Amino acid sequence: MKGIVLQEPGNAVLKEIDEATAGGDEVLLQVRMVGLCGSDLNSYRGKNPLVSFPRIPGHEISATVVDPGSHKEWVTGTHVTLSPYKACGQCTACERGRPNACRDNQTMGVQRDGALTELIAIPAAKLFRADLSLKELCLVEPLTVGFHAVGRGRVTAEDTVAVFGCGGVGLGVVAGAAFRGARVIGIDLDDQKLETARKAGAAEAINSKTSDVHAQLMELTSGRGPDVVIEAIGSPATYRAAVDEAAYAGRVVYIGWAKDQVPYETRLFVHKELDILGSRNAMPEDFRDVIRMLEAKRFPVDAAVTHVVPFEATPRILAEWNREPERFTKIMIEVS
Template sequence: MKALVISDIGKAEFTSVEPARPGPGDVVLKVRTVGLCGSDLNTFRGLNPLAKLPRIPGHEIGGTIVETGADVPADFAPGRSAIVVPYTSCGKCASCRKRRTNACQFNATLGVQRDGGMSERLVVPHEKLILNDRLPARHLSLVEPLSVGFHAVARGSVAAGDTVVVLGGGMIGVGAMLGAIQRGARVIAVEVSEAKRQLLLDFGVAAVVNPLRVDQLEAVRELTGGDGADVAIEAVGLPETFVAAVDMAGFAGRVVFVGYAKKDVSFNTSLFNLKELDMFGSRNATRADFGAVIGFVEANPAISDKLISRVFPWDEAEGSFEFWEANRNETLKVMVEFPDE
């Protein structure tokens, strides 16, 4: 069986792996599409501390069931399409005991802490699949990354009438923008890529602030009548964007951190108290987030198509990471598509 492996920093190549065999409770998926995530790109660049090389990347996976093991419910029949929930949960840590399994202390995400979906077949426990025969294959792989943004919106309790500032116009940030807009919020995007400006406006964003061209804090103040954001969502992962999210949040506002900075962050902590901010971390996504995104993608196929910047056929997948690295400012989602049999 053929798989794509990141074998060394800056090197992705095809390799042969053992054929997929299901155990009790497992299904075998024929992988149809895999979206590349920023974590995959960072693994390729040698900047992902959670991934050890060599690693088969990929956790944004859509596929078709081709085989089932013992004790798999009849609903998970060969021929059915499915979305993979790529996280694990131990069931014993504090997060799991609180039923927040998306934040399991010992989570191992496909393609990050363990080999992922960039292979012709993938064995998955049936309970980690969401069956969906309505979405096209490419849209199946959009659900997981959008769900992470939708989860951040849920963490921030975004409501109709809120003004939400989202820092970062990558796929996670765009997911937060779309999730906030769907809830009736007014969204301001903070994004350095001018190539993405019109696309974000087409998605329904009210304004796009480029911090390389204007004073971003002053621009947000002007766009909010001096109040600042009701909710600020950080989806970049740099120390300066962490600080900016706190600065942009208004008094009695909420701040949600989705990215994580690789260096220490220095805050003016008086703003935490003076503004009486509610501050939240946001990790992965829940089944409820997946369900909300599936409804959104099904209802908005044209927007879903626009999220996909480039599709590589499976036999050209070795070049997908180099393409994304060279075209980061213009790229939302790079996807690998496997041939039909």
């Protein structure tokens, strides 16, 4: 079968690979669409420390059941999405019922080969069915990352939530917090992304390139600061800003991963008595929540997906994305 292989940094090729076959606990799927995210771009650039080469990317997936094997609950022709994570089941995170934070987690397209191929074999327990289009199914996994962060922040309808970064992951945060009834403030330096964030549920939007973020947040929260600040960028500046802007006794959730050391005013940790939380991957309940939201048509799918390209164009679009990342919000590959 055909697959997209990252041979080395900056070199993606379409080539023949071994055809997938399903084992006893697996279902054979025909891959329909695969979404690309920032981790895929970092893999292409050789900046993802978790990736070795060669590697087949792709973990945001919509697919169709080709052969359910012994799993009678799955019928040939059913459209599905899936959880791309594989936990060890033995580390402290797994023992505590949080396999999303598994010490030895393996995500498709990162620590193991992904879905940019014609066929994949996936454990039946990882599959989710939904009354959604192929494009919507492909959006489920990236949105779950934001939904999980919202859960980590214990967001309720009583909260004002500020979201730093309104790209693919940040949009999931905006949508997840709005779905819980919270008042959401989106923060980004791109007006188009902020407009999409409004469509996803943000009540207010702040352009950090043209506005004083602190002054705007103080005005919008009557001088209190947001109850919850969720960081979905991964820069030292926004890591610090999240702590600076959070209300007293507020919560700060980090999804983005700052590659450089972050100097903090640690007094604020104690003086505000902040809850500072990390958020990684997603749990099955996050997938189910996102599916409910998408089935309720509460997310601007067409505005969020900026580029849809055919399978054979994947090497070209990766190269273009690498050269001009600001042109792209969400890329989807039509595999079949």
